[in-house]
Amino acid sequence: MRGHRLTTLLAAFSIGSVLVSTPATAAPSTPPAQPGSAVAAGGADSGKESQNGPANSKDPKKDSGEERAPLTPEQVKAQVAEATALQAQLRKEDAALADAGRKLATLAARSNALMSRVGAARAAEAEAARKEAAELARLKQLTAEVTAAQQQLDAMAYDAYVNGPGLLREVAALVDLVGSGGEGADAAAKADYLARTRAADEAHYRKLATRQRTTAQRAAAARAAREKATAEAEKVQKAAAAAVAEQQTSVVALQKLTAERRDRLNELGVDGGLLAGVDLSALEKVTTTPLCTEENAAYPNGQWPGSALCGLQTAPGHMLRPSAARAFDALSEAYTKAHGTNLCITDSYRSLAAQIDVRRRKPTLAAKPGTSNHGLGLAVDLCGGIESFGTAQHLWMQQHAPLFGFFHPAWAQAGGSKPEPWHWEFAG
Secondary structure, eight states, X not given: OGGGHHHHHHHHHHHHHHGGGOOXXXXXXXXXXXXXXXXXXXXXXXXXXXXTBSSOOSOGGGGTXXXXXXXXXXXXXXXXXXXXXXXXXXXXXXXXXXXXXXXXXXXXXHHHHHHHHHHHHXXXXXXXXXXXXXXXXXXXXXXXXXXHHHHHHHHHHHHHHXXXXXXXXXXXXXXXXXXXXXXXXXXXXXXHHHHHHHHHHHHHHHHHHHHHHHHHHHHHHHHHHHHHHHHHHHHHHHHXXXXXHHHHHHHXXXXXXXXXXXXXXXXXXXXXXXXXXXXXXXXXHHHHSOOSXXXXXXXXXXXXXXXXXXXXXXXXXXXXXXXXXXXHHHHHHHHHHHHSSOOOEEEOXXXXXXXXXXXXXOTTTSOOTTOOGGGGTOEEEEOTTTTSTTSHHHHHXXXXXXXXXXXXXXXXXXXXXXXXXXXXXXXX
């Protein structure tokens, strides 16, 4: 507990600097699974550390996949008030560390916001690609139908050539001359049917050709929209990468400052090694660790096969998309070196069947089946102190998660429309 004192102060300062100014943001219609912990039902003391560790000492797997309500305004206010009260204490004890913590908090918030934009841009890109594929499929079908109709017209033209161009006029004259009754009437009826069928074939061809041209135009527009979405996603991804690089530099600077002041921190009874700690070598594993599978096909929400997912090495029983799983394990390793325990997780990938079940049992809290980011293998719900805005664990995630590709959605932040400190998503 003693060794976490200044860490908590830095947490308070950074949280107070960033969370209280977070604008209200509407949450998507995809409320994810939430862990069952004391924070949901707690008041001002929710998420605090005690002699026994973080408030949520329950087995996280016991409530895995369950839904709980977002924090109430009163709970958020209490947590932020605790952080605000500790800001002054940090400034008083070490203004330089406070300034460094504030800078890191600002850069981390920027990285987090850009990561959120990356997620939205990639989702828009995927939707644009889906629409393009649908239009191309329709165009392919119409092209086949137009080809078949053209063949029918070619056959009619050949018939007219062989039997003379006046065939249809003769058929019409035959209908007028024969009148009604007898075998002549039957022949005339057949001839009339033939003439009308050929005319209908021509009209059908013209209609199909028109639809083909319209669909081709829509397909071209869909492709342009997809290319624009891809360009925007790449632009935001590049900006996020630059922000993360600057954030990483700030992390190194803060750790250097902490090392320089270690003697003073020891005089204060604080373990300086715990401040904003991250093993930067763990970042290499985000790109160097082999993926558990090279399968990269896209599947509908909640319908990803096990062959396209990877189990979390640091959280057995949980699965994410390959790149997200690799990044999570690297993040968890860095977290462990800073806090002594793996990242605590209560929910990760959620199948469509599980989404339907939760929706049935908790219709007011659960997302509409097939819409949650958990069903895409890109979201996690965390515990172990992270589920409270006012803890050093949550601060650590704010400061370092973007370095590993994870971000806290604006709608889930303290000033968002559905405060869920436990919910984090992967942007890549």
